[in-house]
Each structure stands twice: as C-alpha cells, then as structure tokens.
Amino acid sequence: MGSxxxxxxxxxxxxIGTSIALRLARAGLRVSVVDADADAGQATRASAGMLAPQGxxxxxxxxxxxxxxxxxxxxxxxxxxxxxxxxxxxxxxxGTLLVALDETQMEELDQVYRAQxxxxxxxxxxxxxxxxxxxxxxxxxxAGGVFVPGDHWLDSQQLARVLVKAAEKAGVTFHRGVSAAGLNARTSRVESASVTAPASTLSARHFVLAAGSWSGPLAQSLGLRLPIQPCRGQMVELEAAMDLPFVVRAGMHYLVPRPNRRLLAGTTSEYAGFDxxxxxxxxxSILQGVMRFAPFLKDAHFRTAWAGLRPDTPDHYPVLGPAVWENLFFATGHFRNGILLxxxxxxxxxxxxxxxxPSRSLDSYRPSRFAS
Ligand SMILES: Cc1cc2nc3c(=O)[nH]c(=O)nc-3n(C[C@H](O)[C@H](O)[C@H](O)COP(=O)(O)OP(=O)(O)OC[C@H]3O[C@@H](n4cnc5c(N)ncnc54)[C@H](O)[C@@H]3O)c2cc1C
Structure with a gap:
C-alpha cells in the first residue's frame, strides 16, 4: 500500500464512496478508497437498480x-x-407498472395517483x-394499476463494475481487502485512518465515511453517534420465457428486467444483524409475492439468489455532510435508495x-440529528 x-x-x-471518489478525482484531487472487501459494494452488488422516486x-x-x-x-x-x-x-x-392485488392496494395507488x-x-x-x-x-x-413513466431502472451490477473502472481511469487508487479500524483526530481535524492488513495508518487532508451498514462503529471511534442498522434484502434471479418490458411492482414485491430474459425478483426487509x-x-416470500401478480413465472428458471444489507437510519433518510471535525464528511445511510441517490x-x-x-441545503440530512 502506498504511504x-x-x-x-x-x-x-x-x-456511494466510488461515485464521490470519481467526482473528486475529476476535479483534480488525489483520491484513495479503502474497502474491506475484495469485491466492493456489499449493498450495491445486491441491488435491483430501480431509479424510482415516484412509486x-x-x-x-x-x-x-x-x-x-x-x-x-x-x-x-x-x-x-x-x-x-x-x-x-x-x-x-x-417506466414502472404498479399493480394492485386488491381494493385496499388500489386505494393506496389511487392516493399516489391523486397526489402526483x-x-x-x-x-x-x-x-x-x-x-x-x-x-x-x-x-x-x-384490481388495477398505475403506470409511472418517470420511474426508471438500470443494471446496477453492471453499473457497479463500470463505475469502479471509470474511477480508476480518472486516477482513483483503490485499496481492496483493507479494513479501516478507526479514525484518529487531533484538535479540530481528523488526521488519519488506522487500517488492517497490512496494519498501518493512512493520512489525508479530507476523510469521507461511506461504509454503508458498517459506518456506525467507524464514527464511534471518534466518539460520534451514528445509528445505522443493516436491513437485509434478498433477491432471486430468474430466467423467463420473454423479456420483461418494464419494472412491475406490487408493494414490497417487484420484478426488474435484466438483459437476455433474465429478471430480478425481490425482496425482503429484515433486521437480522449483519447476517x-x-x-x-x-x-x-419473494417467489410467493411475485407469483401472485405474475403467475406466468411458474415456468421461469431459477438462476441464483443473494442478499445485501441496506444501511438504514432511524428516520430512513441518508446522513450527509460534515461531522464535527472540519475535514470529515459522512455519506451513508442511503437505505433503499442508494443507487438512485x-x-x-x-x-x-x-x-x-x-x-x-453544497449547491442546495441538506440540513434535514445532517449527521448531528442523531448526536444525542
Ligand atoms: C436487495 C436490495 C435491493 C435494492 N434495490 C435498490 C434499488 O432498486 N434502487 C436503489 O436506489 N437502491 C436499492 N438498494 C439500496 C442500495 O443498494 C444501497 O442504498 C446502496 O448500495 C448503499 O451503497 P453504499 O456504498 O452506501 O454501501 P455498500 O454498497 O454496502 O458499500 C459499503 C462498502 O463499505 C465497505 N466497508 C465496510 N466497513 C468497512 C471498513 N471498516 N473499512 C473499509 N471498508 C469498509 C464494505 O465492504 C462495502 O463494500 C437495494 C438494496 C438491497 C439490499
């Protein structure tokens, strides 16, 4: 590791961390990223890739x-x-097709329809x-549905891969398999991060904490309270007889297209620690949930399944901005919308x-809202 x-x-x-690193490298800064995993982006790799602010x-x-x-x-x-x-x-x-399995769900969709x-x-x-x-x-x-042209999607597994490649091209240095154990501060500034394997400290002028579900203990190393809880989401990949033309969703259950007749079926929302x-x-629950609105999937082939840990906060909003020390920034807690955001x-x-x-007020997302 370079010193x-x-x-x-x-x-x-x-x-989150890689997008920030790319932006800063393109502005001419020397940027390093440490990630505990060889294959970075625990929640990112698991995601469905919906860009769905309206649903x-x-x-x-x-x-x-x-x-x-x-x-x-x-x-x-x-x-x-x-x-x-x-x-x-x-x-x-x-677009995205929201469907209702009964009159109660249709009333919920009608509320979305009327408000928007x-x-x-x-x-x-x-x-x-x-x-x-x-x-x-x-x-x-x-019972019916609402079609939302403004809710989009992308292949988030491909995005994760291409983003890292772009950041490397822009000059970002990645230290993979390197875990930050804590941050070290003196007076008003953070001075370094202690890392493992190999054990050393990395210094920098600015530090960004973007460790997803694992951000809490790193903040704690500086005595800062950051109550982030992992929320497990499971996902099933299927291969269907036809390409799905858009996202179809009923409440928690959804189908998101992937190329070559593949589709992702999700999801669960479970608080099971770091499992x-x-x-x-x-x-x-996923297969039962999606088959209720898409019975055509009964002949779909099972390809694989996985789970990821969404970084959740008590108010479910992200944590963005400077945190007590003038050169420390939090960018975490994106919960169900980290790809979108x-x-x-x-x-x-x-x-x-x-x-x-920043170019707009982000006061509602400031780290200090969880200080006490
Ligand atoms: C099943 C599922 C479906 C989802 N679908 C969508 C969707 O359709 N649309 C959407 O917008 N969002 C979706 N999300 C949410 C989205 O995936 C997350 O909000 C987003 O990926 C969070 O990104 P992140 O970079 O903060 O965290 P992560 O991707 O988890 O990355 C954090 C990284 O920090 C590293 N790290 C942790 N601790 C340390 C340490 N001590 N030292 C060094 N590195 C460390 C980890 O190894 C990890 O690679 C979904 C999530 C799941 C689980």
Missing part, C-alpha cells in the same frame, strides 16, 4: 425533490462513465383489464470538499 498522503481518503467502495410518493417533500434531482443526473452520469470506459450501462426509461396528478406529473391510472393489456400473463385477479445469507423463508450525493459531497458547501 503517500491523499487529498481525500474515502472509506467504503460501494456506489410511493403521496406527499411531496424535500426527499422527493432530492430523489428526482438525482434521477435526472443519471443520463449525464452514464455518459461520463461511457466516455471514461467505453462501456454503456444498460439503462431504461420505459395534482403536481402535473404524468401518471396513468389503469383498470385490471388495462393492466393485463400492458403485459400479458399478469394475474386476472388484479447476509439467503434464507428459505426469504426465497419463499448516488450521482447527487457525489456532487454534494464534492461541493462540500471543494467549495465548503
């Missing part, structure tokens, strides 16, 4: 604006990755029959480091 100090040391090489929105709020802003950065972000790597990430703006129609967001309300016209093979029992194993109960998070953290403040 020369970086301008910025990013702890955690998932989508559940019934009350327009700051988080909705933030999410829409980040979704709209994606085309430019992916162009940038392509210009650095020559690889185009599979990205689709064909008032804001003049384009949505289509569909009867059960219209839903089945959109996609044959869906259950005849469906990221797939369980029989998880697989059962990565381009905007990277822009704001880079703004803080390069210009002293």
């Amino acid at each position: 020369s100090a970086s301008d910025v040391l990013v702890i955690g090489g998932g989508i 559940e929105m019934v009350q327009p709020d700051d988080f909705f604006e933030l999410s829409r802003f980040s979704r709209d950065l994606y085309p430019g972000f992916l162009d940038e990755l392509e210009s650095l790597t020559g690889e185009r990430v599979d990205y689709h703006r064909d 129609s008032q804001l003049k967001l384009p949505l289509e309300r569909l009867s059960g029959q219209e839903v089945r016209h959109r996609l044959s093979g869906l259950s005849p029992e469906l 990221s194993r797939v369980t029989a109960g998880g697989l059962h 990565a381009p905007a998070t990277a822009q704001w953290v880079a703004d803080w480091i390069l210009r002293g403040q």
Whole structure:
C-alpha cells in the first residue's frame, strides 16, 4: 500500500464512496478508497437498480425533490462513465407498472395517483383489464394499476463494475481487502485512518465515511453517534420465457428486467444483524409475492439468489455532510435508495470538499440529528 498522503481518503467502495471518489478525482484531487472487501459494494452488488422516486410518493417533500434531482443526473452520469470506459450501462426509461392485488392496494395507488396528478406529473391510472393489456400473463385477479413513466431502472451490477473502472481511469487508487479500524483526530481535524492488513495508518487532508451498514462503529471511534442498522434484502434471479418490458411492482414485491430474459425478483426487509445469507423463508416470500401478480413465472428458471444489507437510519433518510471535525464528511445511510441517490450525493459531497458547501441545503440530512 502506498504511504503517500491523499487529498481525500474515502472509506467504503460501494456506489456511494466510488461515485464521490470519481467526482473528486475529476476535479483534480488525489483520491484513495479503502474497502474491506475484495469485491466492493456489499449493498450495491445486491441491488435491483430501480431509479424510482415516484412509486410511493403521496406527499411531496424535500426527499422527493432530492430523489428526482438525482434521477435526472443519471443520463449525464452514464455518459461520463461511457466516455471514461467505453462501456454503456444498460439503462431504461420505459417506466414502472404498479399493480394492485386488491381494493385496499388500489386505494393506496389511487392516493399516489391523486397526489402526483395534482403536481402535473404524468401518471396513468389503469383498470385490471388495462393492466393485463400492458403485459400479458399478469394475474386476472388484479384490481388495477398505475403506470409511472418517470420511474426508471438500470443494471446496477453492471453499473457497479463500470463505475469502479471509470474511477480508476480518472486516477482513483483503490485499496481492496483493507479494513479501516478507526479514525484518529487531533484538535479540530481528523488526521488519519488506522487500517488492517497490512496494519498501518493512512493520512489525508479530507476523510469521507461511506461504509454503508458498517459506518456506525467507524464514527464511534471518534466518539460520534451514528445509528445505522443493516436491513437485509434478498433477491432471486430468474430466467423467463420473454423479456420483461418494464419494472412491475406490487408493494414490497417487484420484478426488474435484466438483459437476455433474465429478471430480478425481490425482496425482503429484515433486521437480522449483519447476517447476509439467503434464507428459505426469504426465497419463499419473494417467489410467493411475485407469483401472485405474475403467475406466468411458474415456468421461469431459477438462476441464483443473494442478499445485501441496506444501511438504514432511524428516520430512513441518508446522513450527509460534515461531522464535527472540519475535514470529515459522512455519506451513508442511503437505505433503499442508494443507487438512485448516488450521482447527487457525489456532487454534494464534492461541493462540500471543494467549495465548503453544497449547491442546495441538506440540513434535514445532517449527521448531528442523531448526536444525542
Ligand atoms: C436487495 C436490495 C435491493 C435494492 N434495490 C435498490 C434499488 O432498486 N434502487 C436503489 O436506489 N437502491 C436499492 N438498494 C439500496 C442500495 O443498494 C444501497 O442504498 C446502496 O448500495 C448503499 O451503497 P453504499 O456504498 O452506501 O454501501 P455498500 O454498497 O454496502 O458499500 C459499503 C462498502 O463499505 C465497505 N466497508 C465496510 N466497513 C468497512 C471498513 N471498516 N473499512 C473499509 N471498508 C469498509 C464494505 O465492504 C462495502 O463494500 C437495494 C438494496 C438491497 C439490499
């Protein structure tokens, strides 16, 4: 491991840490990323890749604006990755079909429809029959649905790979299999991170904590309270008889297209500590959940399954910004929306480091809200 100090040391090489590293390297800074895993991005690798700010929105709020802003950065972000790597990430703006299995779910979708129609967001309300016209093979029992053209998706496993390649091209140094054990501070500044394997300290002018579900203990090494809890999500990959044209979703259960008739079926939401194993109960609930609205999957082939740990916070919002020490920034707690929020998070953290403040207020997400 090189011992020369970086301008910025990013702890955690998932989508959040790597996007920030890329932004800063492109601004001319010397950036290093340490990641405990050989294959970085524990939650990132597990994700479905939905860029879906609208699906559940019934009350327009700051988080909705933030999410829409980040979704709209994606085309430019992916162009940038392509210009650095020559690889185009599979990205689709064909919308999301939300379906209701009964009248109660339809009432929930109607609330989404009414709230967003008032804001003049384009949505289509569909009867059960219209839903089945959109996609044959869906259950005849469906009460109806809402089509959301503004909710997009991409191949997040491919994105994770291409992003790392782009960051390396931009000059970011990755230290993989290197775990940060703690941060060391003196007076007003963090001076170094203690790392294992090989044991040493890495110094830098700025530090970014982007260690996903594992961020809490690292903050604790400086006496800071950061209550991040891992929320396990399991995922099943299937191969169907046809390509799925868009995301289909009923509550927690969804199908997200992948190339070559593959699709991802998700998910679960479980607080099981740091256990990221797939369980029989998880697989059962996902398959039962998606087959209720998509019975055509009964002949789909099982390919593989996995689980990831979403970094959750008590209010389910991310933790963004400077944290007590003037050169320490938190970028974590993205819970269910880290893929969606990565381009905007990277822009704001880079703004803080390069210009002293982000281009919009991020007060609701400040680390100090969990201080006591
Ligand atoms: C099943 C599932 C489906 C999802 N679907 C979507 C979706 O459709 N859309 C969406 O927007 N979001 C989705 N998410 C959420 C999204 O995946 C996460 O919010 C996002 O990946 C978080 O990224 P991260 O970089 O913060 O964390 P991670 O990807 O977990 O990366 C954190 C990294 O920090 C490293 N690390 C930890 N401790 C240390 C240490 N001490 N030293 C060095 N490195 C360390 C870890 O090895 C890890 O690589 C989903 C998540 C799951 C689990």
